[in-house]
Amino acid sequence: MDAVTVVGGGIAGLALAARLDPRRFRVTIHERREELPPVETSLAMWPEAQQALDALGILPAARAAGSRFGGMALRDGAGNVFLQGQAPGVIGVSRADLLRLLDAAVPASVARAYGPVRSLPVAELVAGADGVHSLVRRAVWGERSRARLSPYLALRGIIDEPVPPDAGGEYWGRGQLFGITPASRNRTYWYASYRSDLGPGGIDVEGALAVTRARFSGSAPGIAGVLMLAAPGQTLAQRIWTAPPLRRYAREGAVLLGDAAHGMTPNLGRGAGEALIDAVTLADLLNSRPPAEALQTYSRRRVLRTQVLRAASSAMTRLALADRAQPLRDGLLGLAGPRKRSAAVGR
Template identity: 65%
Template sequence: MEAITIIGGGIAGLALAAGLDRDRFDVTIHEQRPGLPTVETSLAMWPEAQGSLAVLGILPEIRAVGATFGGMALRDAAGDAWVSPEVRGVLGVSRADLIRLLGAAVPRNVRRAEGKVDDIPATGPLAAGLLVGADGVHSVVRRAFWGPKANARLTPYVALRGILPVPVEANAGGEYWGRGQLFGITPASSGRTYWYASFRSELGPAGVGAAEVLARARERFDAGAPAVRNVLEQATPESTLAQRIWTAPDLGSFVRPGAVLVGDAAHGMTPNLGRGACEALVDAVTLAELLNTRPVGEALREYNRQRLLRTRLLRVASSAMTRLALAERAQPLRDRLLRLAAR
């Protein structure tokens, strides 16, 4: 059997392990933090990601615990809607539910090793067979095989998100674009509310405290829409995830001799298109199907061909959306143009 070692037991790593042929590959996953996330958040599953979940055989279970998106208004800071498009075919699912169901789909003969992998030695088990970097935007695999120029890039923004145990307030759903700040309110599973926010911040970059970021968010959005203020009043540090936003550089290739990258390790992008988890699933299922049916070298070349350009375009589009949504000096012009487009 051919050895495959997956560094990272998140969405991409679990999906890849679940999709690989158990009779052909000897698979080991290294998980830094096994178990479910301690702070619950929600993810948007676009149709392509749902197709990948169907291949893995867990789409019915995902639908059973997910929430269907309806209208998703784009609003100004005061809450007035510019446009209210109907969002079809998108499913919101808790990250914890997704991790749980992906973990259950992983075959029992896949070995799981707990603990953080800090470096990739030249010899030993990690150097044998194919090494898969599914270890996020700060990937140790990317650093080892692509060098220091491939280190993650820090953006000037902080992101915070959480889930409230109440339904979305009437006529409150959508994204609120202010001056250098963004706030989102969407349905979550079980009739709850998922919320998220971004703004420029000097906090961190590591060890960003949820209580401090939440306090700053309340100051930033104090003059904003009542629905936004209401969400922030109900949010608690214990139910809020706060992080600085990092991105991965353009690598030119997701493949090196003996190694391949998937998910955020390959193309970590800003969250403004809601495609990070989706593309991680598509990466993993695409790579698994190719490895299952072709020689390893050919499979990796085809994976690179299929995934590199698409994710590069999404990274560029997401970055452009970030600049537009979080515009500061250009915010008045942006708002006028959006009002004109709405008319």
């Protein structure tokens, strides 16, 4: 029986451990903390990610716990609609709910080890599912593969109220964006981003919320209403880091998945879903093929798609957070679709 050590017990790591054949592999998960994240966020599950959830046997429970995305409006900072789109079949799932479901799907035979991992474990295969700051990536791919710090701060949170009428969607202002979408249990998931020199670590959430309220003062009333209800205990404030571009995700004895392989900005809402697809793809190949062939095939299947998404997400970030080019961007968006004034703007 081959030993597989999974570094990281988040979405990618739990999904991999849940899908690997326990009759063939002796699996150990290393995770820093035993408890779930204290702050909930909502994750978009596109149809491909839902196929991975189905393979893991938890799609019905994820759908029951989640919320369906309806139409998604792209707005200017005042709330006027540039474009109205649809996200058919996409559901939003709380990160905490998803982690609970994945954790329950992990076989009892999988060993758990808690605490920080300071050096590369010894095993036939080490799977780096340890996030954008991956120890496995740095140890095997070298120090040049360290995560890259962006100039952007991201805040994400949940408020215990439904989405305000005619306020849902993503608002692109001058050098800042704000999103409002449905969350499970009739709540609202919101997010904001802009350039900031806060951090990169130890960011005071209450202070970041104060800065955010000041930055978005004078924006659409829907934004003001959400920020008025946002509380530090239900909010994350983090600088955005990304993984560097990689040409392959597997080397002898090591493999990367999730943010460790292709950590991207959150603007396309694909990070969690691609981590699930990574895990199921890798596990199915390891379950059915010799290890070397499985790793090579996994890398070939996953690199191009996820690196394109990583690059596209970065491009979307630059477009959404345009500062000096904002008037040109808004003019082009105005030509792309009929511009509608939001009732929430009150004009």
